[in-house]
């Protein structure tokens with residue numbers, strides 16, 4: 001059997017500081033978020049989704065957005081992205097000098113309403129001036145399409161819905177599309193169909209996958225995308241996260257698990273797995289729980305056993 005042909009490079013965007021922490025009920029101080037970003041970049045992550053400029057009434061955990069952005073020690077070669085749902089968010093974000101802004105829409109009407117309080121068509125109208133203003137300032141624009149395979153309110157979502165939103169985003173000048181399985185219900189063939197829909201309007205280099213792991217399918221879905229040549233993925237250190245408007249959905253696939261998979265298949269990510277595990281342990285210790293990553297758990301256990309085995 002001929003081995004699966006994999007992309008020669010894979011880029012992971014760690015969304016832990018934003019997607020991972022946005023749903024945390026306990027306050028996470030800005031200094032902890034900043035330290036997490038530093039640890040991720042020290043581990044070799046070249047893109048980090050830091051925070052979101054959304055309403056603090058809707059997502060209180062991200063209210064310290066400007067403080068977090070201001071506190072980051074920027075490292076050459078690292079891109080810092082932030083979510084901006086409208087011009088108000090963009091105008092606040094721009095003060096923080098992001099390298100990239102993310103407009104986020106949905107493939108299902110109900111999720112669009114619950115998440116950003118407007119219809120899909122209205123969301124595109126809100127995004128258009130954001131995209132124009134960002135591009136005028138040479139800030140890269142990514143678009144996220146939530147509920148690309150399933151919606152917590154509408155159930156299964158057809159690939160045609162993804163195709164429609166990708167087309168609308170393309171028309172307003174969004175440069176990159178992230179196809180998101182917000183509630184982690186997707187399985188490989190369904191995710192591939194959603195990706196194919198996005199690829200009708202975007203080149204392979206301009207499409208990424210964003211998989212929550214609620215049903216334990218995220219690694220399989222990642223592999224299915226790699227098989228299609230997709231080489232960019234959002235992942236979350238320690239598997240942090242969940243969306244405030246998708247009850248019951250767990251975090252993104254853990255960055256540690258994806259790195260373990262890729263390195264095991266001989267794909268370089270530029271990421272130091274040991275340092276990444278330390279970053280995941282740092283934030284998990286702060287939150288008072290174990291990292292939600294099988295690879296991290298296994299490696300931390302192994303480290304622990306080795307430390308115990310050292311004769312004193």
Ligand SMILES: CC(C)(COP(=O)([O-])OP(=O)([O-])OC[C@H]1O[C@@H](n2cnc3c(N)ncnc32)[C@H](O)[C@@H]1OP(=O)([O-])[O-])[C@@H](O)C(=O)NCCC(=O)NCCSC(=O)C[C@@](C)(O)CC(=O)[O-]
Pocket residue numbers: 019022052053054055056058059083085086088089090104115116117118144145146147180181182210242243244
């Ligand atoms: C989008 C809005 C702001 C619309 O909210 P709205 O209520 O429709 O907006 P509005 O224009 O009517 O304004 C209402 C109030 O919000 C304020 N406001 C308005 N805009 C902003 C802003 N940018 N920053 C700060 N404040 C803002 C505005 O100033 C006003 O304040 P008030 O007069 O009542 O005091 C709101 O619905 C919101 O903040 N939603 C939160 C969305 C969110 O953060 N969701 C989670 C992230 S998306 C996600 O996790 C999915 C993703 C990307 O990871 C992919 C996946 O897995 O699916």
